[in-house]
Amino acid sequence: MIQNSISQPISLEEIKNKLTEYGLKATHQRLVVYDALQKTHLHPSAEEVYTLIHSDNPSISIATVYNTLDSFVEAKLITRVLSEEGKSRYDFNTHQHHHIYLCNTDEIIDYHDPELQKILTAYLKKKKLTNLTIHELQVHIKAEVINPKQKISIQ
Amino acid sequence: MIQNSISQPISLEEIKNKLTEYGLKATHQRLVVYDALQKTHLHPSAEEVYTLIHSDNPSISIATVYNTLDSFVEAKLITRVLSEEGKSRYDFNTHQHHHIYLCNTDEIIDYHDPELQKILTAYLKKKKLTNLTIHELQVHIKAEVINPKQKISIQ
């Protein structure tokens, strides 16, 4: 099975603590946005986050969603995920991991593989990098789902 | 030295042939856009391509640049490059290669490394992929330039 985010969703109380820990005021809007992010693994765009929360929280504006996501990225609570479409998508999982981009559905799936991470790190360590500090290494796997109705799994 | 696109720029006549070969009509606008792409290695956005060509070709509109880039991507003459900013950037180099994203300058550098490609391919072959066909494997290295005035090199 593909390991998406490994951890279980955390409670609203724990989100509150996490926000504070990262230097952010724990507002209702931020709790809601964070909760939506942790419950979906589809690396949503701002618009998609807005749609996810809107029926339960009609007063939260799209501008607030954008601002909230930006503040999360700045606080390093989430990251922007690489994408080929020209829009920002976000990743709740801040552990080093890889991504599988499904080109027939535009879905992005987390692929957690510490062994692969080690291999890459070791390989690049051998190379002489001049004038560069590496911050992150990630493999981007572009793939196609053969049967959209069946499950996807790795090993 | 980092290997950017390995090949030398090709002549306008050769671009013409290439366009035809890929099923695209060889219009002046397309020749100009392709030529601009092959001469820069900075993975430009549509806007940047427009700026690059505009002084010599003031009659080519930004809409045409967008349409041209789209038609190139569709014809598989170029690819969209992954980016964290929410806009499309393009890559003239269609050979399998990796990218180094310089987070302090927003530049994207090609990193051509067939050995790394082999290691990755072999590693993933060992994994049991169910219901997926892999189209592309690429490593995305996020790095910071230590001294912006000095050259960057790998091995």
Place this chain on the structure above:
DNA sequence: TTATTTGCAAAAACTTTGCATACGG
């Protein structure tokens, strides 16, 4: 000649900003 491509402008999609109000710490 004919289907495709272009230029232009307008619309759509995506994102940021300014300012008065609300609210967490």
Place this chain on the structure above:
DNA sequence: CCGTATGCAAAGTTTTTGCAAATAA
């Protein structure tokens, strides 16, 4: 209370589209 965050609307970006005119094949 104080300063940050929000809501809203408006402005700014980025990208797409529709249509008449131009042009490659």
